[in-house]
Amino acid sequence: MGHMRGSARLVLCAACVAGVLAFAGCAPQAPSEGSRPDRSTPVDVEFAWSAEADCSMCHADEADSMTMAGYPAATHEAEGETCASCHADNAALASAHEGALPSSTMPKRLTKTKVDDTLCLACHDQEELAEKTAASTVLADSQGLVENPHALPETENHTAIACSDCHKMHSPETAAETAKAKCLSCHHENVFECNTCHEEM
Structure with missing residues (x-):
């Protein structure tokens, strides 16, 4: 009796499998290659930049950073x-996007455009920033010299430093990390005092 039940179950299972395979054979099949365009491949239509353009269509990582906690953006x-609000250099942006296609490689940093400090300082007061970071020890060198990141000594090299050199809006890196890295790009011995690494000629 038990043997009969086992056989019946086996026949029932085989019938179910056959039915599923028959149904799958009737299911809609993917069209043959060439019958319709592959939607995973972007269609290369030249992009005409305008101030009203949807930047997120191509700059997805940057768009994502505007909704991710911890990102300044x-x-x-x-x-x-x-x-x-920040990318307001319209002429440079139009030039940078000339010939841009959806398949174009997205730059990882600004090369043809920049975020001008005047835009930052329209909202952020330089003196207030300097007061807030007066006790900061973020910019300390190997000799114990500490500089206020918003009140650096006035030198030609320091005046060339832009807000965006230290404050990366679309990155999880903190200003503490990027600011020290910016200093070390010139003060490569981690000594801020000038004329202590290289003898004057």
Whole structure:
């Protein structure tokens, strides 16, 4: 009797498998290659930049950073700022996007455009920033010399430093990390005092 039940179960299982395979054979099949375009491959249509363009269509990583906690861009977005609030160099942006296609490689940093300090300082007061970071020890060299990141000694090289050199809006890196790295790009011996590494000629 038990043997009969086992056989019946086996026949029932085989019938179910056959039915599923028959149904799958009737299911809609993917069209043969060449019958319709592959939607995973972007169609290369030349992009004409404008101030009203949807930047996220191509700059997805940057767009994502505007909603991710811990990213400075997210703080700005929460305060109602948009891409155009900071990226306002319209002529340079139009030039940078000439010949751009959806398949073009996205640059990892600005090369043809920049975020001007005047845009940052329209909202952030330089003197207030210097007061807030007066006790900061973020910029300390190997000799114990500490500099206020918002009140650096006035030198030709320091005046060339832009807000965006230290404050990376679309990166999780903190200003503490990027600011020290910026200093070390010139003070490569981690000594801030000049004329202590190289003898004057």
